[in-house]
Amino acid sequence: MSTSKSDNPYVPELAVIEKIITETSDTKTFRAVFQNEALRESFTYEPGQFQEVSVFGVGEATFCLTSTPTRKGYIEFAVKKVGTVTSALQDIDEGATVGIRAPLGNWFPYNDFKGKDLLFIGGGIGMAPMRSLLNFCLDNRADYGKIDIIYGARSSGDLSFQYEFDDWSKSPNTNLYLTIDKPEDGWTKNVGFVPAYLMDLKPSPENTIAITCGPPIMIKFVLQNLRELGFTDEQIWTTLEMKMKCGIGKCGRCNIGHKYVCIDGPVFSNAQLAELPPEY
């Protein structure tokens, strides 16, 4: 007997992995399509939301939706191999069935961002949770001002979504600034850490929203530098990663103070985070 989601919030919807894209040596993007045709049509979400993905026989893990709701019929998520479920996902083939509980969590307040310039600052796999908002904004290009994307990784091989770089940089009034940690043969873009590159580029805080995600050490210095550039905490947005199980505010492990990252987040402004204890 099958149960509908409303009866039991822990039962996932079945989805088929339609396409697997190898991003880097340890990261793949998965495109999933719901088996239920009605759901495939009706399913919608907001940029910044996340999901719980099941590999049956192994378990469930949390991933941001990296696709944009403006492109219907499928969802995408990027997986870096770090633990049990992520390793199992690396091994599955196209056509495999996974379980998906989605959409979960809050999202970027993109309506409040309308009419503003956007500055995306990503490091490594940190680009994944921002890609949804980025493509959403590019698909609604007229709603937003200038879009600058600063994206860095350890090496050129560690940059994800390279197949979209052309689309991003060719979009009107949009600039893609790439950087890698160390020089490489044939690399013509910037070399250096993301926070340093940010200071070289000196974006203006004027009517600008900064969205950043990446490794904690990068975030730390990016925040420092954004403040130095004159960005206020209200202008800086990020999306947090925490250990999650239920994703629906019940299992108790992703709290920061009295907020649950799974339902009150994962998207927070720096001003909101400043109100919370430093435990993330």
Place this chain on the structure above:
Amino acid sequence: MEAKVIAKSDIGAWMKGLADKCDVIAPVKDGDVSAFKKIEDFGTLSIDLPTPTVKGLREQFTPETETLFEYKLTGQQAELTSDTAAQKDRLIFGVRACDAAALKYTDAVNANCEPKDALYFAKRKQTTLVGVCCTTPAWSCFCTEIGDFLANPIMMDLYLTDIGDKYYAEALTPKGETLIGASQFQAATDADKQAAESAKQKVIAALPSPIDHAEKGKDFDWDDPMFTKLAEKCLACGACTFLCPTCHCFDIQECAQGSKGSRYRCWDTCQFEKFTLMGHGHNPRPSKNERTRQRVFHKFKYSPERYGILGCVGCGRCITACPVNIDIQRVVHKLEADK
């Protein structure tokens, strides 16, 4: 609402009558521990009321291990089944006022944002609760410090107070009123009412005075040095949290058996290092310092902030269970003094 009395000698017969319609669950002593068990034999009814049950009601609504669904894999296909067959209605007898009060908190947690936890609420809906006023509180009890539910019980249907050879039975809900409609219940006299009142007051007098912990929790010091001291001695086991009637944290795990298996949830605790450890190695609560703080802050600070309810009912179970005598009542008093 209405109140009646029932002779202690009639309890067995009354419960036997109820058992035709529902499962009757009551505290039964097994060795040294008292636990809620389904009563099968009303002839040799040996309900253990003086000793508080070791576990409270948590397992009645969120079992230690609960299957969420089962799966079957065929090639690349998966099929999920989830057994939502209705369970029998049940009546739990001998519930403590503190344990019932804890349900107000766990209800809030499980209703917290959509989707609500349907597995929990299905069990809540099917359960009738008959409480009993404590007459011999444990040394670690401090419920009166938290709330007045010992005198004015909440979240239960019927409340019994021991007045000698009978119980004074107060119906608190329509379900409770139906219960005291049974033939074993008789009209209560004014003397019965007074006897119940004085029995309650006698217990309350022996317990601590109320403290507005929710208000005081607002000012807890995040860096209170006491947590370093607690962390030194804490063994990082889960005895405190697993016996706590408000603790509700769980893990979700897989039981794989070849091409089929199940996903289940099981109790988990903030006191375990792996509770918050992420796949890539980062842990926001990496040491016992953070984890001992999380337990106390969650109950006395975060829960009032989030749900408007304290996450502690003063049942004292964590205090009696702790192998190293970490006493949450003392800890909270100290935090309140330190602020």
Place this chain on the structure above:
Amino acid sequence: MENELRQKAKELLESGQVKQVIGYEDGSTAFKSTPCFASSPEDADRLVWNPTCVNNLAVYLPSAVKQGKVAVAVKPCDGRSVVELIKEHQINRDDVVTMVVPCPGVLNPDALADIDPKTIKNIEWKGDGISVTTDSGEISIPREKAFLDKCLSCTLTDPAVTNIKLGDSPERSPLKDKDAAIAEYEKMSVDERRVFWAKEFTKCIRCYACRQACPACYCKECFVDKNGQVWALKSTDPEANWFFHMTRAMHLAGRCIGCGECERSCPMGIPLTLIGRTLEKDVEEMFGSGAGQDPDALPILGSFDLTKDPDPCPE
């Protein structure tokens, strides 16, 4: 004795010989003490030594020695845990100063069953047993009722790693046979034992208090917590509980010194010391030596000698 303990602790801390002294201090109620971590001479004034000092403090040593040399108050039984920790290279002999306290036996909580706990003011050793001071006077409890079972059969002398001996060892002869507790159990058939444990393990809530309180359970990551390779389910179904307890028991074979902290810490009242003692008896019979005696001995399970021992692989 308590003064002597405090004095010694003070000297060790004042002279800088140790970074901290681990002992006992008054707990939140007169019938419980709690572990005390004294790092200054003033802290040492809080140390106590009385019948409520039940904990085996050796459990703290592997992490405590990371901050520097540690002095620890040990009963003769707990001292055996220190021996094991040294033997198994979890701590260096030079990093620990053992202060062996004279122990007539420690409190069996059942001894207080008939006393209103809220009236208890003090508990001390007196005569053969203990004296409990209550609001309504003094109550004497004789030895056979006052102390834990392990104490009634205790024949232990000072552990092999004694640094400081406090007071004189009390004169006593065991009241019970060490194996009295398992004698009944051993009468059971294999099937009866299976039924017995199935029932006991049903109670387990997997809080791991047994493991966490055990000085011999120092694994950085317990087999049951591994999540890459799943050895044991986290679920509390009888098979999973059984697997956890029996695997843990096997890991402790030849290493359990019988302090009983697992059973004391278990909130569900599972008689875990039965497993430990049964295994230890087997080890003693098969290998002729027990745990916690000689810090220089090889651990039983690490002592296999290809040249002397029979081929363990059956044909």
